[in-house]
Amino acid sequence: AQSVTQLDSHVSVSEGTPVLLRCNYSSSYSPSLFWYVQHPNKGLQLLLKYTSAATLVKGINGFEAEFKKSETSFHLTKPSAHMSDAAEYFCVVTRSGGGADGLTFGKGTHLIIQP
Amino acid sequence: GAGVSQSPSNKVTEKGKDVELRCDPISGHTALYWYRQSLGQGLEFLIYFQGNSAPDKSGLPSDRFSAERTGGSVSTLTIQRTQQEDSAVYLCASSSVKSLHFGNGTRLTVT
Numbered sequence: 001a002q003s004v005t006q007l008d009s010h011v012s013v014s015e016g017t018p019v020l021l022r023c024n025y026s027s028s029y030s031p032s033l034f035w036y037v038q039h040p041n042k043g044l045q046l047l048l049k050y051t052s053a054a055t056l057v058k059g060i061n062g063f064e065a066e067f068k069k070s071e072t073s074f075h076l077t078k079p080s081a082h083m084s085d086a087a088e089y090f091c092v093v094t095r096s097g098g099g100a101d102g103l104t105f106g107k108g109t110h111l112i113i114q115p
Numbered sequence: 116g117a118g119v120s121q122s123p124s125n126k127v128t129e130k131g132k133d134v135e136l137r138c139d140p141i142s143g144h145t146a147l148y149w150y151r152q153s154l155g156q157g158l159e160f161l162i163y164f165q166g167n168s169a170p171d172k173s174g175l176p177s178d179r180f181s182a183e184r185t186g187g188s189v190s191t192l193t194i195q196r197t198q199q200e201d202s203a204v205y206l207c208a209s210s211s212v213k214s215l216h217f218g219n220g221t222r223l224t225v226t
Contacts, residue, residue, distance in 0.1 A: 032213050036217070043206070043217060043220050044217040103160075105157065107157045
């Protein structure tokens with residue numbers, strides 16, 4: 001079994017300040033981990049993914065995430081928030097073999113950017 | 116194609132009508148998932164296909180919902196006798212071992 005916990009349902013930061021969106025996971029397997037962003041009325045867009053290569057993963061739009069096995073975390077960060085970053089962010093865990101239990105979503109974190 | 120393709124992108128239907136939603140996964144991806152996202156809600160798992168195995172239908176909310184995947188590729192999600200609570204964005208995703216891709220979804224509105 002596996003699970004994903006996004007620790008904050010809402011995060012509010014000022015434009016130009018750092019962003020931290022937290023994700024913890026549990027998995028009996030060697031997981032692959034993803035962060036997706038969803039802007040209002042848009043589809044899910046892949047930000048970055050970890051698939052057992054480098055633990056520090058760089059994605060699009062200046063986002064990065066670090067896989068920490070000892071902490072079972074995969075937090076998403078960005079040094080300086082931009083207004084266009086306002087969106088819903090989902091942390092996703094997958095394992096090979098799939099199934100309903102093989103693709104697990106966090107409940108999402110709504111990122112608010114204050115001007 | 117380069118990504119997961121879903122059609123139609125938008126569908127408005129009258130209550131009681133049947134609808135079919137289509138998903139074209141990435142070529143070679145053996146796994147295919149359907150999810151739905153209602154307004155202000157998270158992602159709700161519906162059904163999962165893996166190769167030639169029997170699909171995991173544990174997320175289908177009622178017997179009005181069914182899905183099939185022909186030839187291990189294209190999938191169709193069918194909703195019979197649609198209800199207003201079926202209004203949502205229906206998302207399809209396909210995956211290989213270390214790759215997961217979503218379509219842009221079909222926005223279904225039941226009037």
